[in-house]
Amino acid sequence: MKLFDSERKIMEVLWREGELSAGQVVKILKEEIGWNRNTTYTVIKKCVEKGAVERKEPGFLCRPLVSRQEIQEYETEELIERMFDGSREKFFAAFLGGKKLSKKEAEQMKRMIDELDGEDAPGGGK
Numbered sequence: 001m002k003l004f005d006s007e008r009k010i011m012e013v014l015w016r017e018g019e020l021s022a023g024q025v026v027k028i029l030k031e032e033i034g035w036n037r038n039t040t041y042t043v044i045k046k047c048v049e050k051g052a053v054e055r056k057e058p059g060f061l062c063r064p065l066v067s068r069q070e071i072q073e074y075e076t077e078e079l080i081e082r083m084f085d086g087s088r089e090k091f092f093a094a095f096l097g098g099k100k101l102s103k104k105e106a107e108q109m110k111r112m113i114d115e116l117d118g119e120d121a122p123g124g125g126k
Helices: 005-017 022-033 037-050 068-084 088-096 103-120
Strands: 053-056 061-064
Touching: 005 022, 005 037, 005 053, 005 061, 005 068, 022 037, 022 061, 037 053, 068 088
Parallel strands: none
Antiparallel strands: 053 061
């Protein structure tokens, strides 16, 4: 699911705070970024139409239907497809861009790659 920046702002509030009334979302976004009531309600409506947010009565309660991780995964895949011809290798090379990783970062990345390799191996996770 593709979210625009404005929709992501609504989602960030809901991911952070959990289920809230639309009025509470309005108050938070007014304080944080200066949005007015109409703007917030319009963007909430768009999120509901996309299936990213569920709206319940009474009280116009809003809760996220998608996780931050699901959106991150979708947008990362979309970026890799669009900018790197679907190549994770090209993405990774561009991501590093000649920058040095700390020893801890390199160890964490190696561990993640080893875990992924283990899922594909016989007797592994998948």
